[in-house]
Amino acid sequence: QVQLVESGGGLVQAGGSLRLSCAASGRTFGNYGMGWFRQAPGKEREFVSAVSRSGASKYYADSVKGRFSISRDNAKSTVVLQMNSLKPDDTAVYYCAATRRVVTIQLRDYDTWGQGTQVTVSS
Numbered sequence: 001q002v003q004l005v006e007s008g009g010g011l012v013q014a015g016g017s018l019r020l021s022c023a024a025s026g027r028t029f030g031n032y033g034m035g036w037f038r039q040a041p042g043k044e045r046e047f048v049s050a051v052s053r054s055g056a057s058k059y060y061a062d063s064v065k066g067r068f069s070i071s072r073d074n075a076k077s078t079v080v081l082q083m084n085s086l087k088p089d090d091t092a093v094y095y096c097a098a099t100r101r102v103v104t105i106q107l108r109d110y111d112t113w114g115q116g117t118q119v120t121v122s123s
Contacts, residue, residue, distance in 0.1 A: 004023070004024055006022050006115065009118045009119045011121075012119075013122050014121055017085075018086065020096075021078055022078060022079045022080070024079075033053055033098070035047065035105070036094060038094045038119075039116075046061065049081060050070070051072050051079060051103065054074075057102075068081060068082065068083050094119050095116045096114040097112060098110065098112040
């Protein structure tokens with residue numbers, strides 16, 4: 001089973017960019033589909049983006065499509081979420097997660113989670 005550690009969160013003005021990274025331990029990173037989720041105060045955790053085991057298939061929530069980009073490097077056991085044109089509504093704790101499925105956007109399919117990283121977008 002992999003262990004996940006996120007980094008790259010912070011405070012940014014609206015319209016700015018942030019790059020979130022998720023480093024995975026273990027030798028079987030390529031066997032996991034990977035996803036990013038976020039949770040704002042008082043709200044449920046929601047899907048942001050997912051990438052398949054090989055990196056060939058990528059999915060995005062409608063709210064971030066065209067602004068966020070997900071990528072993975074299986075040789076380095078990392079997955080990155082590049083966030084551009086950030087909005088105050090993007091403010092949340094962002095979580096990296098791993099699933100044994102090839103790829104999925106369903107939160108319930110992910111069984112390994114990072115500790116989360118805070119993203120705050122000021123207006």
